[in-house]
Amino acid sequence: MKRGLLWFLGILVLPAWVGAQNSPDCRSAIPVCADSVLTWFADGSGDVDDFDPDVIRQSGCLEKGSNISANIENNTSWFVFRAGTDGQIGFDIQALPSASGVITAEWDFALYGPDVDCGSISSGAAQPIRCNYEVNNTAYTGIGVNPENGQEGAPFIKGSQNTYDEWLDVRAGEVYYLLINNYNTNFDGDPEPFTLTFTGSSVEADQDNALDCTLRDEFLGLDIAACIGDPDIVLSALNSPAGPDVTNVTWSLDTDGDGVPDRILADGPTETTYTVSSPNSGRYFVEILTSTAQTYTDDIEIIFYGVPGPVRVDVLSELSDSNDVEIVVLGGGSYEYSVNGGPFQDSPVFTDLPPGENTVVVNDTNGCGATAPIPFLVVGYPKFFTPNGDGIHDAWNIQGIETLTDPVVFIFDRYGKLLKQLDETSAGWDGTFNGRPMPSSDYWFRLEYASLENGQQVTEVLRSHFSLKR
Numbered sequence: 001m002k003r004g005l006l007w008f009l010g011i012l013v014l015p016a017w018v019g020a021q022n023s024p025d026c027r028s029a030i031p032v033c034a035d036s037v038l039t040w041f042a043d044g045s046g047d048v049d050d051f052d053p054d055v056i057r058q059s060g061c062l063e064k065g066s067n068i069s070a071n072i073e074n075n076t077s078w079f080v081f082r083a084g085t086d087g088q089i090g091f092d093i094q095a096l097p098s099a100s101g102v103i104t105a106e107w108d109f110a111l112y113g114p115d116v117d118c119g120s121i122s123s124g125a126a127q128p129i130r131c132n133y134e135v136n137n138t139a140y141t142g143i144g145v146n147p148e149n150g151q152e153g154a155p156f157i158k159g160s161q162n163t164y165d166e167w168l169d170v171r172a173g174e175v176y177y178l179l180i181n182n183y184n185t186n187f188d189g190d191p192e193p194f195t196l197t198f199t200g201s202s203v204e205a206d207q208d209n210a211l212d213c214t215l216r217d218e219f220l221g222l223d224i225a226a227c228i229g230d231p232d233i234v235l236s237a238l239n240s241p242a243g244p245d246v247t248n249v250t251w252s253l254d255t256d257g258d259g260v261p262d263r264i265l266a267d268g269p270t271e272t273t274y275t276v277s278s279p280n281s282g283r284y285f286v287e288i289l290t291s292t293a294q295t296y297t298d299d300i301e302i303i304f305y306g307v308p309g310p311v312r313v314d315v316l317s318e319l320s321d322s323n324d325v326e327i328v329v330l331g332g333g334s335y336e337y338s339v340n341g342g343p344f345q346d347s348p349v350f351t352d353l354p355p356g357e358n359t360v361v362v363n364d365t366n367g368c369g370a371t372a373p374i375p376f377l378v379v380g381y382p383k384f385f386t387p388n389g390d391g392i393h394d395a396w397n398i399q400g401i402e403t404l405t406d407p408v409v410f411i412f413d414r415y416g417k418l419l420k421q422l423d424e425t426s427a428g429w430d431g432t433f434n435g436r437p438m439p440s441s442d443y444w445f446r447l448e449y450a451s452l453e454n455g456q457q458v459t460e461v462l463r464s465h466f467s468l469k470r
Contacts, residue, residue, distance in 0.1 A: 026080070026179070029222075030077070032079045033213040038195065041194065042076055042182050042191065078179055079178040080222065085206060088167045090144025091196060092140050105182045108180075113175060113176030118177070124367075128156075130143055131162075133183070154166060170202070223303075224303070232276065232277050236273050240296045250287045251285070252265055252287075274286070280302075282301070283300070305368045308370075309329060311362060311374060322351055338360065338361045355382065360374050377403055379400035381464070386470065395430050397429065406450045407447065408448050411444070419438070
């Protein structure tokens with residue numbers, strides 16, 4: 001027996017949100033290299049709360065946890081680097097005096113990778129592989145060896161609060177994201193500076209190539225996964241090797257997904273930036289012409305993810321020993337699914353569901369939120385019931401019978417004697433016949449209902465059995 005599609009409560013549902021997390025500020029991370037010391041400062045917490053307590057609770061690193069008032073993110077900067085060779089990488093973060101001449105910063109960091117995206121960082125799916133949030137009595141924190149006191153980095157364990165973490169073993173091509181945060185703040189508006197210096201055997205062996213410095217040549221940056229409703233993304237042509245030597249800039253967009261620009265967005269000598277607003281996904285291209293007739297080009301893919309929906313449930317089998325369904329999200333995206341409060345899974349197919357009302361939650365794996373629990377019905381029958389007056393399993397019926405057309409149920413004992421007839425308005429069988437309780441045993445039923453096949457109404461029949469237990 002097979003029926004068609006079973007929709008959520010008979011309708012297509014646009015899910016409600018239980019919470020959403022915008023993509024973190026790592027989408028605009030600064031590419032860094034090992035060939036020079038970087039001097040930088042952190043001033044402000046960016047567009048997004050990277051430690052939203054409703055989302056990031058279990059990282060074991062810089063998390064607010066249940067203390068929603070904790071001021072974790074004061075002054076942060078995101079960096080990205082790509083390993084150029086196999087080997088060992090570390091780094092030193094050195095606190096420098098602010099404008100007042102005094103070191104007031106307390107630098108912390110979290111390192112993510114290899115090859116994770118900003119969406120997975122935002123959702124908490126990507127956990128930090130190195131982390132430091134310990135009170136430090138030196139001017140340094142980082143990975144490897146503290147140059148001030150010679151302290152060897154310890155293995156990162158959640159809650160360990162190392163001042164230095166152990167070396168990082170990398171393979172060429174791997175991409176890592178580094179968040180640097182000043183837990184303290186001088187509250188005087190002066191940004192507090194630091195230096196970032198890469199170390200390790202790979203750097204000592206080949207400083208210019210230990211990190212892939214061509215990452216800095218990708219002047220539009222790495223591809224971005226963002227959330228619908230995120231702040232505007234500003235692309236800049238001034239980060240190219242041409243610098244300010246720009247005589248003309250052309251921005252274009254690939255609209256059909258073939259990797260070739262086919263629509264000009266802006267063109268002119270003053271079009272040095274282009275703003276991408278949600279939800280305009282696509283691959284954006286820029287062509288820069290200099291005063292010496294040199295040309296520089298780059299492209300970047302920006303994808304905005306959002307509401308998982310509308311959603312429907314396809315019933316693969318019901319009224320059987322295996323009640324199977326498939327969750328279908330209309331539209332593109334990357335999702336995971338949870339039925340009846342169980343663990344999330346990548347597959348949209350669920351088997352052996354209980355008959356009656358169930359619920360599904362669909363979560364966007366790019367960190368853009370999850371739906372509220374959405375109810376759906378699976379037509380089925382309980383394998384047993386216990387009519388003992390305790391209010392639990394006291395009556396037997398086809399669950400979801402109200403969704404069938406012209407249903408009727410006949411219940412028999414093992415000798416074929418008709419004991420009860422039910423329809424969609426019946427409360428169910430209470431385990432009696434002519435007012436007398438029937439004994440514990442197996443009982444049989446026949447379900448008849450109407451369905452459409454090739455435009456013709458036919459009668460479907462299901463025969464099976466269940467147990468009465470006292």
